[in-house]
Amino acid sequence: MSKKSTLQVEKVTLHIVNWLKEYAENAKVNGFVVGISGGVDSAVTSTLCAQTGLSVLCLEMPIHQAESHVSRGKEHIEQLKKRFLNVNSIEVNLTPVFEDFKKQVPDSNDIHKLHLSLANTRARLRMTTLYYFAGIHGLLVAGTGNKVEDFGVGFYTKYGDGGVDLSPIADLMKSEVYALGTFLKVPDSILNADPSDGLFGDARTDEQQLGASYDELEWAMEEDELGKTAADFSGREKEVFEIYKHLNKTNQHKMNPIPICLVNRN
Template identity: 35%
Template sequence: MNWDRVTERIESFIINFVNSSQSEGVVIGLSGGVDSSTVAYLCVKALGNERVFGLIMPERGVTPEEDVRDAIEIAEKLGIKYKIIEINEILNAFLESADGERKGLALANLKPRIRMILNYYHANSMNRVVAGTGNKSELMIGYFTKYGDGGVDFLPIGDLYKTEVFRLASYIGVPERIVKKKPSAGLWRGQTDEGELGITYQELDEILKAIEKGEKREDEKFVKVLELVERTKHKRETPPVAKVRDLL
């Protein structure tokens, strides 16, 4: 893959989207991981550091301090303004106002939805748009929270598989330590993407490429990934509308 051309294409995409939205720049949620770091680098290359704002939103007691340090390092290395907001108080206030219970997946999904709200609050107040950090691997299998980390305005790396994001990140100068860090959505202590999915990104991407080509296989991992792609289709589409115009 010609990474120079890929970088130029994504930079043009960012510039065109921001200009067409008549916004003054972008807001990015910085997690300290490879995806958000890569998007931050690309946005700064496209727009300049004055038009990029980073939000670092850890959950105290869950988010590793290393991730916070890495997110700060990326922001400072790029020379962008950033803000750190711990989400614990917001999370606890919501739970107390709801039913007070901490229910597994509902709780896990609440965290990225809180971060989405914070991203949009700052984007709206600054007349900016929210840059998404999802990659093609995550999008295809629905490995994101609907109206959480999936709630963004545009996706600069959304056509790159995770293994390709690693390579692009190295190419544009993202620190190697971050590139080699085990990917994690940070939903609970010790969580890793590959551990939760039960498959490596290398295996996942090979299967996803095969699925895009229309291949069919009977092995367990292929079947599992194909089921994920089909089951999460609703996450990649706008909400369906009941058609009644023909009755009126």
């Protein structure tokens, strides 16, 4: 299930950059703010934003962050600032805010739910911070989610990293994001790192959380779009397909519009 992108990277890059620039100009804003995680999605997104020539603010927002994530993020930001004069960066240490939050809310005996809620809280604190800087600098919050995460398995936090103004790479599969990353000269340390959301304060990977790699989930998403079912597969392929379908079903509440109770006024 290994994937190799056939994306026309130069053409797609130009298309996304033009789309970003046109959207920002129509919205009459100064540019974009991007949360930098040390992963390929935020690296590609921030580089695309930088190529618009508009103002780009890269935000580092550590909360008990794994050192490997921090170092990769810093490497990317420094490289980007050397390449593009329109890029600036700020680090906001949210660890004290997160710790104060934990002191103000009740604990839980359900350790799994507690850890997951706190992980989502980290993402929501970062979203709040991004919008703070967006507001004072007249910027749009650029999302960093890819197609598999946003529309396949819903691997993001509702009103956390899912709370954005626009999503430049949300129609790209993960393999395509890597292809763009190579073309855009994203640091090798990021391109070669195992994907990780960094929401648990350790180096656990996305694959460990999801139960399948992005290549596998990308394959399953494509097969699902072709109308295949679990009965069409066996072995690891069947296992991956079932993982994908379970996550896709469970996370529909993230992907669908908020339900509205319509009132009959007749």
